[in-house]
Amino acid sequence: MASDIEIARAATKQPVTEIGARLGIPLEDLIPYGHDKAKIAAHYLSGLGAKPDGKLILVTAINPTPAGEGKTTTSVGLADAMNRIGANTLLCLREPSLGPCFGMKGGAAGGGHAQVVPMEDINLHFTGDFHAITSAHNLLAAMVDNHIHWGAASGLEASRVTWRRVLDMNDRNLRSVVTGLGGPANGATMESGFDITVASEIMAILCLATDAADLEQRLDRIIVGYRRDRTAVTCADIKATGALMALLKDAILPNLVQTLENNPCLIHGGPFANIAHGCNSVIATQTALKMADYVVTEAGFGADLGAEKFFDIKCRQAGLKPDAAVLVATVKALKMHGGLAKSELASVSYEALNDGLSNLGRHIENLQQYGLPVVVAINRFTSDTEGEIDAVEAYCAKVGVPVALCTHWAEGGRGAEALARIVTETLATKPAEFRTLYPDDMPLFDKIETVAKRIYRADHVEAPRAVRDQLARWEADGFGHLPVCIAKTQYSFSTDPARVGAPEGHTVRLREVRLSAGAGFIVAICGDIMTMPGLPRHPAAENIHLNDQGLIEGLF
């Protein structure tokens, strides 16, 4: 069987200028990066305002399991299928992170016959957006520490600096470091650390900004640390915003590539889905809505994390109104939610499958709370039996949600045509009445509780006194209107990754809250959240090399 990269290389790509022309982008407004990648010029973006918006379709999934769900793959397959059946559709994906490619995972640009290309470039340096974010983040860090070195005129205290550094790398040794050793010429000695670039607040900011002016205001608001009196010192106070804008001026422009079937795809931004909101950029989504009748996009992790943040953070802040949600499930993953171990997945177990369907059902109910029609996509594995597929379809019929069996991984867009027909029909017949889960003016703790009870189905939210006090202080400081971004395990509705299926009545324990003042949300952390991954004992990097033709082998 051909590997993802073999399939990707066998594709007949069209010049990106032709892909752009199909979207109506003039040649001079496409900034090429090679012949198969381009950025869309700011000039063109600013001229799109008057056009009507297309329909916005969110692809999300059940809670992830080691069996894999294929959310990106389904997004690609759906977009290709919709274009096949004559629905003018533009796909909007997140940019993958470079660092993890050298650890365990393969690429993040789809798979099989449902991929975006050039997949090696997209997974590595691409158009340099993440490098620009890394540079901007670290310039701010250098300016903060330099400000302290030269006397900290703002009153910022070295021991209260909260701004860390980032690298797009899996490097556990950088999680916790001490800098400024070796004497006063090397700056103040400070405890600090590095996160992976996707965890940078600047990544979240870039993805939530509606335009350059909004980006600038958000950067201004970044809190880099505190004075002795606990008042915040911001990026604006450090006078760094303009320089950061100079570094980000191209990174803010959406990137155009194509699917294996030569359909256009915007890939732009990729914030973490735990301490950030996990969606592609607002600018790309807004641009796509002006350029196509249908826009297919995705959100990180399962619907309890990704879709919730897509709706309550991204759509809320950007004023987006999604029209439908596609919920991806696989038979294998459902069986794992029913209690099977990964090693047992080859066996047919209707009992496990039926138990696991509770996870699917819970997500359906949750998505419906947002006023959206839901379509279930079964991403078929060749090992799935007819009986198992029937059981999933019967369940969907019972709960009154349309379902489509998809084989895009093996067959490309043709394999998702049934899904495409159901989606377009749903959009035509079931108008959405999108609503966020909570209003802006709800107290911060109540917002957390609302998500925990209505999405996670917890009975209680517990928080230490210090956390409640902190939330109250932020409300007093004018941050009470912000939405909340809950960081918890993606494997369960609860905060315990082992509790698969549809647990309820559990308790959510808040460990810590953080203010992302530039991104515009309060991060509520439940449990241990890793913001800098490590490499495994035998990292994928050990097997990567260039072949005789200079092509990358071993990466995917």
Added chain:
Amino acid sequence: MASDIEIARAATKQPVTEIGARLGIPLEDLIPYGHDKAKIAAHYLSGLGAKPDGKLILVTAINPTPAGEGKTTTSVGLADAMNRIGANTLLCLREPSLGPCFGMKGGAAGGGHAQVVPMEDINLHFTGDFHAITSAHNLLAAMVDNHIHWGAASGLEASRVTWRRVLDMNDRNLRSVVTGLGGPANGATMESGFDITVASEIMAILCLATDAADLEQRLDRIIVGYRRDRTAVTCADIKATGALMALLKDAILPNLVQTLENNPCLIHGGPFANIAHGCNSVIATQTALKMADYVVTEAGFGADLGAEKFFDIKCRQAGLKPDAAVLVATVKALKMHGGLAKSELASVSYEALNDGLSNLGRHIENLQQYGLPVVVAINRFTSDTEGEIDAVEAYCAKVGVPVALCTHWAEGGRGAEALARIVTETLATKPAEFRTLYPDDMPLFDKIETVAKRIYRADHVEAPRAVRDQLARWEADGFGHLPVCIAKTQYSFSTDPARVGAPEGHTVRLREVRLSAGAGFIVAICGDIMTMPGLPRHPAAENIHLNDQGLIEGLF
């Protein structure tokens, strides 16, 4: 008076595809980055082998002073002028570093009417080469520390790891750090630090590699640390080379841009001129020699450091045979070498000027030792008097070296036509007999002594016992054939930056030696060498911003 960036923006750029077409590069072999930058595809480079080489002209300078010499500006002016007088000339420059743009200095893409464009892009992210080098360097660091975390099967000791990390940033706090704090899950606690990306050995390697195969072998040889028995552990032992190649596969390709006068320029690579050799890439220079009749290139700092390393490291390793050297001087800088302070430069002082000419004379003699004809370029400032210019010209006549007065900063290529005529005439009439300063088989200490005595004009080289022992060990280990790369102050022939003019009879004290096994040289460090700059009290970054048209202001 228009600023550099105002002049650059007023330029009428040609599409980079047209610039490439003039060089005979087919459209499909140009990889565009926007409409004004491109990389040249590997396929095209590999097809150039059979063509005869053009003439290679090195632009170097007297020892730098705060008055400025204009080496890059003169390189641009000369290339433009040569093209104006009908000599088919290709310019080869180094890529500027992003980090320092936010500190004190302006851009490094020429100045006035002798610039390469797009200068903002060239000075910031450009085509991502430095970001790729940063990623490759830090991936190796992560893999080394990960190797230790998982038991160090190679025998590498945590306390003997020598491979640091890099960022393209001025960040003094990162010079000396401790990583791996916070418990065993965060790796082994280790002393380490960050250098600026231009100081990365991978930068030097990329610039010295003759092709992808050579790059791979050099990466393999990088020493990342030592075992308890002091044997070296290499990048190959860590199994990182292939992954580094994947990250560097585009960075190895030369970048094509243009001068303000629409002449082609390859900008590629930019290693430090102290702990590395300070020249653009061998691949770019070799490519240029195949594509043009004349190639103008430059080396870092003054001729004692930059030209020496260009000849004894780059030309030696790559088998390049330069044909002439252009030595840039300014009246102001010569007066500083004669003892004037920067505040006194407005005054006419023939005494200072005559004393300072000793610096010019010494560099002329040194360059002639390499068997090259030398031409002096006086980079004229408007404040220079006729009398001062006459004095410099008279000096050159006395020592029998042709000299040209240049006004390219104010007038572009037209202002360097006299220089261009002298250079082409010199090339036509004075064949070079290029030779390196010392043979490969000279003992390492003797190589250092040879450079110190014949170029720096020192009487003695002193080295601690440990340094001499180390050199002997490397000779025993098979590294004795390598050239030496001496890191000392660029402001003086001696190791004391205050000793301007042409000091002699001084003592060079070796503090430390390092082996750059991948780059293929021994670094000999005299005095304090800064490999991670800091930001000043008021960094340039504070004044940088995007204007209403989205253009960068305040950077240059």
